[in-house]
Amino acid sequence: MNDFMNQIELSERDKAMLAGEEGRAVQIAMRIVLRIAQMQGAKKLVDITSVHVGGSIYTGQASLKVIEALAEMGARVRVPTSINAISIDRKRWQEQNIDPEFAGYADRLAQGFEQMGCKPIFSCTPYVFPETPKVGDDIVWAESNAIVYSNSVLGARTNRQGDFLDICAAIVGRAPYCGLHMEENRKGNFVINIPRLANVDSSFYTVLGYLIGKHAGTDIPVICGVEEKPTLEDLKYLSSTLATSGAVGLFHMVGVTPEAPTLEVALGGKAPTRTLDITQEELLSVFEKLSTTQEEKLDLVLLGSPHFTLGDFRELAELVEGRQSSKDCDFLITTSQYAYEQAQGAGYLERIEQFGARVSTDICLCMLNADMFPASAKTAMTNSGKFAHYGPGLIGKGVSYGSLLDCVNSAVEGRRIIGRPRWL
Incomplete structure (x- = not known):
C-alpha cells in the first residue's frame, strides 16, 4: 500500500478500498487499477460514470476463473456497466454447431459478469443503448470501435483498455487519470x-x-x-x-x-x-484491397461487425423488399438483443427474414469460427471493413468487401457482384 501512496494520489475512499475495508474483491480490484495506473504513469485516479467490459470472450480457464472468483467474493459494479459481445449466441448456439463444453464455459463467463451487476445485453455498440455517456464524462470502455466512438462522437473520455481493468474499474468506480482523460491530450x-x-x-x-x-x-x-x-x-x-x-x-x-x-x-x-x-x-x-478473394461463387454473406443497429436494419429492409436470397447463399447478421427487439418492433425483421436472412444475437462476427458453417462454404462477403480485415483468419475463408447494396445483390445472385462505389 505504501508503494501506491508514494506514487499515486489517493482519496480517503481509495485508501479504504485498498486496505480491504470494503471486502476482498474490492481490495483486489483496487490493487489492479492502481498497478495499471503505475504502468501508465498516472499520478491520480478519476471517478467514472460508465464501464463497457471488453473481456467477455471465453479464451480459456484462466480468465473464467478470475471473473468467477470476483463474483463469488461478492464483487458488485458501482457504475452502469454493459458487456461486449460474447463467444456464443445464448439462444441459438445449439443449432450453430457449437461445442457444448465451449458453450458452457462461455455462458458461465457471461453469468459471472451478470452476477456482479453488469447489464445482460451483449454488444460491441453500447452507444446505441438508451443511457449513453455525456460530453466530458470519464468512462472506461473497452472494444476498439466503442472506444473511438465514445471519445469522438459522444465526447466522453476513455483510454484504450486491456482486459480486467474494465471490470475492476467498474467495481471500484475509479480509473487511472492519464491519456485521453486529460484535456491537453485530446x-x-x-x-x-x-x-x-x-x-x-x-x-x-x-x-x-x-x-x-x-x-x-x-x-x-x-x-x-x-x-x-x-x-x-x-x-x-x-x-x-x-x-x-x-x-x-x-x-x-x-x-x-x-x-x-x-x-x-x-x-x-x-x-x-x-x-x-x-x-x-x-x-x-x-x-x-479490402477484398481478399476474387472468387465469383458466393457461399456466405456476413453482416454485423460492429453489431447491426436499427438504422442498419432499416436500410437492409428497404434493399431486400420484394427480393429473395439465393438458396445456396447463407445470409447471417449479428446484433444485440436490444437492436433485435427494436428491429422486430419496427417490422424490419420480418421483411429481412422473408428475404432469407437469419439473425444471431449476443455474438459478433469477430467471434465466429469455421465450425458454424458447412465445410463446403469457401467464400464470404461483408459490408464490414473490420471483418474484411480479420475474417479470413477467423473463419478460414476468402472474404470480399462491398457496400450493403453489393451484399444484397450478391446474395440474390449467389455470386460476387461489386459495383463501383456510388460516391465516386
Missing part, C-alpha cells in the same frame, strides 16, 4: 482533407477510416471537408476501421463531433504537425 494534430464527394454512404466512411488508420500512428486525426452530416451508422463504421488498421482512440470531425466546432478548436489553437490530402484514387484502392 487536441488534434493530424489534419485530413477529404475530396468533395456526392452520395456518400457507410462504405465511404469504412474506407476513409481504414485509410486514415494506416497513416495516423499515435496522432489524433482531424477530418475536414465533410459536407453532409454522417449518420450514427456512418460514424460507427468509421470508428471501427480507424481502430482496425491503426491504433486510433480519438478523432475529430470539423462541424460534426463535439470537440471540433471549428478546425482551430479541434487543433487547440496550434498548427497541425502534418496534413494528408486524400484522393478519390486512394479511397478506391482501399475499397478494392
Whole structure:
C-alpha cells in the first residue's frame, strides 16, 4: 500500500478500498487499477460514470476463473456497466454447431459478469443503448470501435483498455487519470482533407477510416471537408476501421463531433504537425484491397461487425423488399438483443427474414469460427471493413468487401457482384 501512496494520489475512499475495508474483491480490484495506473504513469485516479467490459470472450480457464472468483467474493459494479459481445449466441448456439463444453464455459463467463451487476445485453455498440455517456464524462470502455466512438462522437473520455481493468474499474468506480482523460491530450494534430464527394454512404466512411488508420500512428486525426452530416451508422463504421488498421482512440470531425466546432478548436489553437490530402484514387484502392478473394461463387454473406443497429436494419429492409436470397447463399447478421427487439418492433425483421436472412444475437462476427458453417462454404462477403480485415483468419475463408447494396445483390445472385462505389 505504501508503494501506491508514494506514487499515486489517493482519496480517503481509495485508501479504504485498498486496505480491504470494503471486502476482498474490492481490495483486489483496487490493487489492479492502481498497478495499471503505475504502468501508465498516472499520478491520480478519476471517478467514472460508465464501464463497457471488453473481456467477455471465453479464451480459456484462466480468465473464467478470475471473473468467477470476483463474483463469488461478492464483487458488485458501482457504475452502469454493459458487456461486449460474447463467444456464443445464448439462444441459438445449439443449432450453430457449437461445442457444448465451449458453450458452457462461455455462458458461465457471461453469468459471472451478470452476477456482479453488469447489464445482460451483449454488444460491441453500447452507444446505441438508451443511457449513453455525456460530453466530458470519464468512462472506461473497452472494444476498439466503442472506444473511438465514445471519445469522438459522444465526447466522453476513455483510454484504450486491456482486459480486467474494465471490470475492476467498474467495481471500484475509479480509473487511472492519464491519456485521453486529460484535456491537453485530446487536441488534434493530424489534419485530413477529404475530396468533395456526392452520395456518400457507410462504405465511404469504412474506407476513409481504414485509410486514415494506416497513416495516423499515435496522432489524433482531424477530418475536414465533410459536407453532409454522417449518420450514427456512418460514424460507427468509421470508428471501427480507424481502430482496425491503426491504433486510433480519438478523432475529430470539423462541424460534426463535439470537440471540433471549428478546425482551430479541434487543433487547440496550434498548427497541425502534418496534413494528408486524400484522393478519390486512394479511397478506391482501399475499397478494392479490402477484398481478399476474387472468387465469383458466393457461399456466405456476413453482416454485423460492429453489431447491426436499427438504422442498419432499416436500410437492409428497404434493399431486400420484394427480393429473395439465393438458396445456396447463407445470409447471417449479428446484433444485440436490444437492436433485435427494436428491429422486430419496427417490422424490419420480418421483411429481412422473408428475404432469407437469419439473425444471431449476443455474438459478433469477430467471434465466429469455421465450425458454424458447412465445410463446403469457401467464400464470404461483408459490408464490414473490420471483418474484411480479420475474417479470413477467423473463419478460414476468402472474404470480399462491398457496400450493403453489393451484399444484397450478391446474395440474390449467389455470386460476387461489386459495383463501383456510388460516391465516386
